[in-house]
Amino acid sequence: MAYLETTLMDELISLGVCEWHRYVDDTFVFINPNANVNDILSVLNFFHPPMKFTYKVEKDNELEFLEVKVIRIPERHTLETTIYRKPTFTGLITNWNSYVPIEYKKSSITSMTDRALRICSTYQLLSTEFNEIRKIAKLNDYPTSMVDTLIGIKFSKYRNKQQSNEPTTKNSNDNRQIIYVEIPYIKTTTSELKKRTQHLASKLRTDLNIKFFSKPPPNTNTYFQSKDPITKHMLSDVVYSVKCKDCGQLYIGKTERQCIRRLQEHGAPRTTFNIQQQGNHDLDDSELRRSARLKNKTTTITTTTTTPTTEINLDQEQTSSIKKYIIETGHNMDWRNFNVVCQENHHYRLLVKESLLIQAHQPELNKTTHSIHLIVFPDGLSKTYLPDPAK
Template sequence: MNGDDATKMEGFFSVHQNEIVFESFGGSLNSKMNGDDETEHNGVAMDAPLASIIADVFMTNLETTLMDDLINAGVCEWHRYVDDTFIEDGDKLEFLDVLITRSTGYQLFETTIYRKPTYADLLTNYHSYVSMQYKNGGIITMVNRALIICSTYTSLAAEFNEIRRIGLLNGYTSSFIDTIIGIKLSQYRKKNNDVIQSPQSGPDVKKRMYVEIPFIENATKEFRNKITHLCNKLRLDLDIQFFMKPSPAVQMLYQTKDPTNKKMKSDVVYSIKCTQCQHSYIGKTERQCIKRLHEHGAPKSSSQPEQQHPKQQDDNCTHQSNNIVELRRSGRLKNKPTTTITTPSVIKEITFAVQQHQIETRHQMNWDNFRIFMQDNHYYRLLIKESLLIKAYEPELNRTTHSVPLIVFSDGLQKELLPRPFDND
């Protein structure tokens, strides 16, 4: 985008209207930290639907105000994609993991590996309790990247020395690193020198099969050798490739993020129980539970997440509404009387069994202690789980016996094999 394109947005909104737009879209983003509600100011969440639009508006305003200064500073060309820009400094340009250098003596570009200043020189330690495949892969990946990106022998040799330095810092031996460099370099030269051959086909080609097995060091190696031996005797047409799955990392044992509020979870199977007659209901929802509970008849005061500063939010909304600039373009539409059609005979039909139970019996559902006992982001699996639980427990308030046909488990499952939906949390 050049300066002329940036000025197209100038004057689209006034300064005051810009403040209202950003406050409306970016000033009401709430999150939780250590159990407290936090509000984000002057920004948007990562991957938010409006993030790219707001970033583009912000960068357009920045270009409008600073483009003259950039031109005076010697910038002859400017390219931008949303909020990402390319900047050439000292005849060098960084793009992802590639450093592009403009050669002064020749009209050519040289490429080598680029690492950010914050790069910590870390990879899988040689003494880690993981398969040797992972340790080889860490070095092989860096060597292959160097062979593909480095355009000169000088830069390639410098990158190999950098790989040796990083490997030694992480417990790898020089012989281990040099062996991998020699193997990959020979394969690369052979690949470039040999004539490209068409892929083989016919009865002699083995079918490749990938098998993942847990890594328990010697036991895993023994198991792999036995499977390979049996395959060589019984199935000569198979080429089995084994992958060793490492044990869970230590960080998986610790929770680093605040747990999601139960009422804000989605893609769940839930249960609600009556406090007087012990009638129950089992359902599923892809949306947040709080929205589904409102549809069932839950009072919003008891099912809404707590707000720390409701008065302050009301004051902000009142302040914004008082300062909104009139944007109508037609006085005729402004003066036209509004008509609202009201039909007293049209009454909202009660379609939710839980809400109907409350109205008919004047009982109260236990909204605060509803239970979530299954979660699945796959919609059809969610329906199957709901159907299995409904068939097993037969809740009184459910009008249907299943959501989808139970083809595999036509008779359902025993209660012992399913979670108990009516236990207390």
């Protein structure tokens, strides 16, 4: 954009551009009343065809730019600015009844107040915006008195800063080391812990300036499973293990596809696993809001037919050590009770985990000792640090 502006600015000025103000990729432009907008747009779009410009002209002497509404006053030949909110704005902020630290709730109001003080160009527009902040706060159950207090404090600081000619500087006398400490949020207990710790630190460590901050607890949704669990044989990107039913010998392997595909390549009968699952939950009909046509519908989960490049070089059904073992010994593998030892969607880390498990447990049915060279742990890891593939 900077190169475009440097190259085309003289031509744009000749077409009627008076002012050009850009923020990242949004540009606010003043042009002469008799200038042709389409001519300016053609010059910009012709400069680099893949980059296309669009434009929006003022309507009723108003034009929105980012979060600012610019109002043109023709009588006074001036511009005024106020806050612009998109039509999709719902007015939703952190609710007053939310289980979060009080600082979070206060900052929801003070941040809107700060923005109003920076953007609103007249006291009339500022007063209108303050009323809008009060409406938003009321919509989210904030106490009116607290909102008025926060707005008043911010406005007083703004006025004092304007009236004072002295530049605002930080307190240079406080040379204490600042330490930030996170503590769990448990309503009044958190506030009491802050006070006691600060009081103790002021006596024992006068060289420290401890600043506490709290994060809200995890959302309630994190404690509930919102999706149907994926059955074990449908999982992908896993390290798995299979035991022999007759002698208990073990095999450890990995696959980036669904387990059912890899196990079938090892020799598992195609009837071992059911790939159809009911999509319905065990709920009463009164709890479900859906038509009778959908109530008894069965969801079929299809398996992928794509094969990663790491598994297409050999015919696994012919080279599988498990399949050869079954043919040579006549033993049966415990396919249904195979174990998913761990999951890893990163290809290299999946190979490392498989190699560590093979090196630690030395499964009898594996041909190789590792599938990748172990750089960090060339001698492997102890079994105590790894999951048990037999469980």
